[in-house]
Amino acid sequence: xxxxxxxxxxxxxxxxxxxxxxxxxxxxxxxxxxxxxxxxxxxxxxxxxxxxxxxxxxxxxxxxxxxxxxxxxxxxxxxxxxxxxxxxxxxxxxxxxxxxxxxxxxxxxxxxxxxxxxxxxxxxxxxxxxxxxxxxxxxxxxxxxxxxxxxxxxxxxxxxxxxxxxxxxxxxxxxxxxxxxxxxxxxxxxxxxxxxxxxxxxxxxxxxxxxxxxxxxxxxxxxxxxxxxxxxxxxxxxxxxxxxxxxxxxxxxxxxxxxxxxxxxxxxxxxxxxxxxxxxxxxxxxxxxxxxxxxxxxxxxxxxxxx
Amino acid sequence: xxxxxxxxxxxxxxxxxxxxxxxxxxxxxxxxxxxxxxxxxxxxxxxxxxxxxxxxxxxxxxxxxxxxxxxxxxxxxxxxxxxxxxxxxxxxxxxxxxxxxxxxxxxxxxxxxxxxxxxxxxxxxxxxxxxxxxxxxxxxxxxxxxxxxxxxxxxxxxxxxxxxxxxxxxxxxxxxxxxxxxxxxxxxxxxxxxxxxxxxxxxxxxxxxxxxxxxxxxxxxxxxxxxxxxxxxxxxxxxxxxxxxxxxxxxxxxxxxxxxxxxxxxxxxxxxxxxxxxxxxxxxxxxxxxxxxxxxxxxxxxxxxxxxxxxxxxxxxxxxxxxxxxx
Numbered sequence: 001x002x003x004x005x006x007x008x009x010x011x012x013x014x015x016x017x018x019x020x021x022x023x024x025x026x027x028x029x030x031x032x033x034x035x036x037x038x039x040x041x042x043x044x045x046x047x048x049x050x051x052x053x054x055x056x057x058x059x060x061x062x063x064x065x066x067x068x069x070x071x072x073x074x075x076x077x078x079x080x081x082x083x084x085x086x087x088x089x090x091x092x093x094x095x096x097x098x099x100x101x102x103x104x105x106x107x108x109x110x111x112x113x114x115x116x117x118x119x120x121x122x123x124x125x126x127x128x129x130x131x132x133x134x135x136x137x138x139x140x141x142x143x144x145x146x147x148x149x150x151x152x153x154x155x156x157x158x159x160x161x162x163x164x165x166x167x168x169x170x171x172x173x174x175x176x177x178x179x180x181x182x183x184x185x186x187x188x189x190x191x192x193x194x195x196x197x198x199x200x201x202x203x204x205x206x207x208x209x210x211x212x213x214x215x216x217x218x219x220x221x222x223x224x225x226x227x228x229x230x231x232x233x234x235x236x237x238x239x240x241x242x243x244x245x246x247x248x249x250x251x252x253x254x255x256x257x258x259x260x261x262x263x264x265x266x267x268x269x270x271x272x273x274x275x276x277x278x279x280x281x282x283x284x285x286x287x288x289x290x291x292x293x294x295x296x297x298x299x300x301x302x303x304x305x306x307x
Numbered sequence: 308x309x310x311x312x313x314x315x316x317x318x319x320x321x322x323x324x325x326x327x328x329x330x331x332x333x334x335x336x337x338x339x340x341x342x343x344x345x346x347x348x349x350x351x352x353x354x355x356x357x358x359x360x361x362x363x364x365x366x367x368x369x370x371x372x373x374x375x376x377x378x379x380x381x382x383x384x385x386x387x388x389x390x391x392x393x394x395x396x397x398x399x400x401x402x403x404x405x406x407x408x409x410x411x412x413x414x415x416x417x418x419x420x421x422x423x424x425x426x427x428x429x430x431x432x433x434x435x436x437x438x439x440x441x442x443x444x445x446x447x448x449x450x451x452x453x454x455x456x457x458x459x460x461x462x463x464x465x466x467x468x469x470x471x472x473x474x475x476x477x478x479x480x481x482x483x484x485x486x487x488x489x490x491x492x493x494x495x496x497x498x499x500x501x502x503x504x505x506x507x508x509x510x511x512x513x514x515x516x517x518x519x520x521x522x523x524x525x526x527x528x529x530x531x532x533x534x535x536x537x538x539x540x541x542x543x544x545x546x547x548x549x550x551x552x553x554x555x556x557x558x559x560x561x562x563x564x565x566x567x568x569x570x571x572x573x574x575x576x577x578x579x580x581x582x583x584x585x586x587x588x589x590x591x592x593x594x595x596x597x598x599x600x601x602x603x604x605x606x607x608x609x610x611x612x613x614x615x616x617x618x619x620x621x622x623x624x625x626x627x628x629x630x631x632x633x634x
Contacts, residue, residue, distance in 0.1 A: 102557070109592070109593055113593065116593070122583075238540060246425065249421065283428065294411065
């Protein structure tokens with residue numbers, strides 16, 4: 001094998017690795033959105049902004065008290081859960097049955113909420129780009145493969161690897177929770193048929209609150225995990241809200257395993273596209289896949305979502 | 308309703324005479340911006356309020372209209388020719404809308420709302436990267452065709468009038484009833500022989516055309532385009548929703564009331580709260596949804612209807628007692 005071919009394989013391998021690792025984080029964002037969409041049948045257009053809030057909590061915990069971003073998950077998860085429960089209880093639930101001509105009142109409300117959150121951050125923390133300078137930010141692990149007389153060397157970014165691992169653990173925990181616990185079953189029942197669930201004695205109001213809290217906590221975790229590998233600024237939420245619903249549509253709306261698949265597909269698409277097509281259009285690749293899925297398989301890649 | 312018969316011609320004369328009397332460029336600027344926002348609000352209202360298809364990305368159509376105009380100048384035509392952007396910008400926006408509508412309106416659920424939001428983002432990315440056509444992030448800058456606000460005042464007045472008349476005549480025709488039927492119950496509408504995909508698309512095309520024309524006017528008026536502003540989700544898309552909701556969705560006069568209040572608010576905020584004006588609008592959106600979901604005009608209409616019902620109930624209560632007194 002010639003060195004050129006080996007170089008190409010190395011590049012491709014590297015691109016696939018970074019795509020999958022990034023996809024793991026996207027999956028976490030998509031899981032939160034999909035959970036909320038499944039139970040509440042609404043899209044949360046403040047999803048990215050909630051992630052931004054978690055990123056700032058992690059940032060300040062690190063800057064003020066030197067709390068490691070991964071340790072700060074222990075603070076971020078409960079805080080974000082409570083924030084989500086509060087939003088559902090005091091903002092979204094009251095407008096559920098409002099008598100109005102305009103549909104999607106709750107979604108419009110999340111638009112307003114996103115606007116408030118991102119601009120509050122702008123006012124409090126300025127538009128400066130910030131980062132969390134952890135000691136292991138640029139630590140990499142190498143993996144050498146001997147192939148046809150050439151050595152192919154692949155590198156794994158340590159913080160991305162950890163983030164991917166934690167994301168997968170959180171995803172697995174979510175599966176266990178939804179599958180094995182009473183509350184988890186109640187959430188799935190509410191997602192399937194809210195009225196029937198209520199008739200079976202499920203407190204759907206409480207379940208909806210827990211669901212929104214969980215979704216917020218999941219995207220918050222993604223924010224905390226992103227901090228060591230990304231930079232943060234008040235307007236970071238918008239693009240991530242877009243990514244969240246691209247992932248959700250890819251996986252099929254309200255489909256939990258689909259959200260993980262959708263996250264990985266989006267991560268791979270962005271990674272492949274920005275290397276082989278053009279870096280400037282990185283954010284647009286997700287949309288191209290999104291439109292293709294809408295045309296050819298509107299129920300999502302797994303064909304199980306609601307269309 | 309006799310008073311309104313005199314009020315309307317009187318108001319028209321006043322509106323026509325304003326530039327002859329008001330010489331303050333600042334005041335005229337405010338009026339021009341208000342009318343531009345009336346166009347945007349009305350267009351969003353046709354699709355969102357009357358047809359029930361919520362768009363979070365109308366900035367896509369606004370930006371396409373603005374860029375069409377900018378590109379006409381960039382290709383070497385004079386800024387006077389760029390006024391044809393009012394037509395071509397509208398058509399370009401309608402073309403993009405036709406594509407996205409054709410893909411999304413076959414599906415139920417939030418697909419359209421999401422796609423159009425993503426569309427605005429993608430167009431912004433394209434506008435930044437496709438430098439040969441758009442000058443990228445620098446934007447396009449040229450000297451506007453007219454020197455003096457009065458010209459722009461009359462042009463935007465014409466645009467807002469045409470827009471209003473088109474929407475009102477559509478809403479008073481069969482087409483309008485189809486739109487309302489689709490908003491209220493798509494299944495019922497379909498079972499009565501209304502093709503939802505076709506009529507949602509019709510509503511979207513009209514809405515996108517006028518939004519694009521609004522974008523073209525914006526470009527012709529300011530002579531400057533910035534991809535981050537014309538495709539902005541918070542500054543354009545969300546504010547179009549705010550304008551409509553503040554005034555009253557699915558009412559004829561709501562967007563006009565909303566637009567004037569919006570321009571007044573943003574002027575005050577520009578002075579008093581320069582970096583936080585979007586917080587105010589965010590809170591305003593939340594407050595409207597919780598307390599005044601039908602907006603100002605909508606709430607007034609509700610109040611009127613309630614008063615009428617009460618009067619009718621009083622009259623009904625009064626009639627049976629009358630004979631008993633006589634007896």
